[in-house]
């Protein structure tokens with residue numbers, strides 16, 4: 001075999017490995033978006049590797065990663081979960097703080113203020129409520145400070161591609177986390193006569209909290225399987 | 240449980256001002272003070288972020304201006320925006336400029352160098368004197384377009400204050416940054432120089448003096464401004480007429496006079512033991528908690 005052929009073969013293999021990585025991240029992020037309650041079809045979520053390669057191998061187009069972006073709308077069930085029930089004090093509560101989500105993979109080898117600002121501007125210009133930016137490098141600390149600065153307009157979350165190669169919530173040791181709606185949350189606290197601060201806590205930066213896009217003050221129900229007690233639930237307040 | 244006896248705190252008592260009447264008032268004041276502090280800090284941090292964003296695109300002036308001869312407007316604005324920066328903020332600015340393939344020195348229009356050769360380290364100064372010879376990280380070299388720019392940038396860095404801007408309040412206006420290569424004195428610079436001269440003689444100088452004085456006094460933070468730290472000078476009243484020292488006074492101490500150091504008689508052991516004994520007497524015996 002000539003060296004040129006060998007080189008070409010090696011390149012193909014490297015390309016294949018890279019495509020496999022991207023496919024796994026693509027699947028995980030779709031599962032994540034679906035688990036949060038956005039509308040995605042099962043075909044979109046459970047795309048096979050071959051279909052994935054087919055979808056993004058348009059000749060003449062840019063690389064795979066440049067084309068990896070999509071949006072999703074919240075399902076009705078999700079809107080209900082995020083809605084604010086009317087109370088005596090506030091008979092006309094604000095509409096649920098949820099909306100269309102935009103997900104984008106960024107190929108850049110370093111992500112700084114400029115890239116983050118451009119992403120934020122893209123989200124605002126297209127009225128996306130939430131944006132998820134997936135990079136293959138860590139974002140600079142200065143760029144991360146943009147996120148709270150634009151929080152009034154749009155909600156930005158960041159993930160590193162390598163963290164999405166496996167779906168952590170599929171691991172057998174990670175129990176199922178379910179977000180409670182505001183009504184369920186109130187009912188729970190009333191039933192046990194608790195203040196929310198008396199609940200055990202889950203950190204905002206906890207991998208599962210990040211996966212579900214939890215916000216401060218939300219309560220998740222954690223369902224564990226137990227050999228002796230069947231299934232039992234516990235609750236945690238996101239702080 | 241024993242309620243009669245509180246454990247003694249080894250910490251100094253927190254002394255809050257006695258100026259306000261009720262506890263609620265005081266609590267509100269303290270809460271407000273901290274809220275203001277946090278807000279102020281957030282404002283400054285946002286300011287630094289926006290300044291960093293602006294300075295990524297510097298210099299604004301095109302040729303013939305360059306790093307060795309920056310335009311007056313760019314240099315002035317650069318110095319002004321840099322005031323609240325800490326060295327770490329400045330490093331972030333350099334990093335952000337590098338991400339955009341620019342020389343790390345803000346007033347330099349050149350791209351940074353990238354030699355594209357592998358390896359983590361580079362050897363520099365091989366054709367100069369022995370003292371110039373250095374082994375440096377490639378990453379460190381690739382931050383700049385040239386060695387002079389590295390010098391220019393670090394010359395600025397060492398002038399930045401290590402303390403965060405929200406803690407250096409009173410001195411904030413006094414941070415003045417010099418450049419290794421200041422704008423060349425053309426007509427504009429002379430005008431600025433003249434302006435500066437008159438300013439220094441006028442209010443500017445006075446403000447600076449006041450700020451320096453405040454810094455010297457130590458009332459730099461918000462605490463002093465809001466009067467949260469309540470300083471009162473209380474004169475000690477003298478009730479009896481002053482008496483000249485006499486030998487009678489000394490008679491009791493004559494046997495220890497040779498131990499006196501500049502009027503102070505050090506005591507070892509004896510006094511501490513005494514105090515210890517007294518404390519033990521005060522206690523109604525150890526381990527009596529269980530009785531109550």
Ligand SMILES: [Zn+2]
Pocket residue numbers: 306342343344347348349383384385388
């Ligand atoms: Zn330069």
